[in-house]
Amino acid sequence: MNTVVEAPVLYLAAQGDGAVRLPDGQVAYCPGTLAGERVRLIQDAAGIWRLDTVLDASPDRVTPPCPLFGTCGGCSMQQMQPAALLDWKASKVRHALQKAGFAPIPEPTCTQVPPYSRRRVDLAVRRMPDAMLIGLHARGSKAVADMTVCPALNPDILRLLPAFRTTLRSLQAIRSEASLHINLFDSGPDIVLLTDSPLQAPDRIRLARLAEEHGIPRIGWRLLKGDGEPETAAQNGPVFQSIAGHRITPPPGAFLQATARSEHSIQQAVMAALPARLGRRDNVIELYAGCGTLTLPLSERCRVMAYEGHAPACAALKAAGNTRIQAQCRDLNRQPVMAKDLAKAPVVILDPPHAGAKLQMRQIAQGRPAQVIYVSCNPAALSKDAALLAEAGYRLDSIAVIDQFLWSAETEAVCSFIRESSHRSRSGPSRSG
């Protein structure tokens, strides 16, 4: 028989699950619950506690706006008011920075994107006997929840899915599964299709027809288990995206900030954090530059030495032909920019992937440039990386929190750290301070 308990929810853990104090004193992490609530939980046969009933609801609890909530694994936090969710994300960032060793923590500026604004998505594709499912995986499962509605996604993306279901169903290249990466650029949707079998000649014709009929400038393709760059399977027009007024041609599958609004907020937060005295001839260093989301606006203020590990993204940035930018392709995990070079820069800006900046961060902490602006998509990695800056004698100057993945626990932040002029590290006096 299933065990049933009634218990209080203490707080929301990092992934957004409520931490519920069980009668035996243990803590269970339960999706769908909110801090301050009293809930009834049922333990299933696998020993996992699941929400049965909310007994005393939080004032932040709302009816989830999406009919697929609970089935689709995309938005785990629709039961919470968006304003309360933004506050919670800001508190996660503050906590990460406190844990890193910073005090005081400045009040963050906070922004949140509106519904229907997400312009990038990775969808799973599953062949069923009578249908082709396209959607996100259900939470904690390999099943695909067919995406028929989505209040987070730009409707121009959602509108494409019926045509994709029909065309993908006819492809020999999909035996049982595939995945679709969609970026909505200024030129239209840019698609990368990954399939479990090689693309056949009739498949290419079908994809070319789909591109033509739906105004899709480019469809790239590669094998799901392959690791090279996608090849162009259909090209129906030019691919372009404007960044701060500069036109670039991003490669297939290029990194794109989740919404246009959040991209602008991130750019603004970085630009606002730059020192007022920064001159047009100063050379800043930017790490993990992608196709230039930050590089191009930065180049209006100063010269930029930009490093990026994905060769096609770096090539796209170079092709923008901006003489105030020097872009170099470099794997910063294997070959970080060294402390002596970073030391000379008035500002180092970095926007690392989810895992954080690892080896590169040690070089930054050793080089001790006057200012570090860190764009983070993962508070846990931010906490680890920022701890090196706290140790190296930086103070935290400003924080901007950007909620760009609405209704999820994902949290983006831009943090600016300034080197203190006199610094004694915990391991002794600094030689460079």
Ligand SMILES: C[S@@+](CC[C@H](N)C(=O)[O-])C[C@H]1O[C@@H](n2cnc3c(N)ncnc32)[C@H](O)[C@@H]1O
């Ligand atoms: C969060 S994205 C930021 C890109 C860019 N700042 C933007 O906003 O569009 C992280 C970038 O780091 C790059 N990257 C990931 N691992 C890397 C590595 N080991 N060395 C250099 N770049 C890397 C990715 O290709 C990606 O462009």
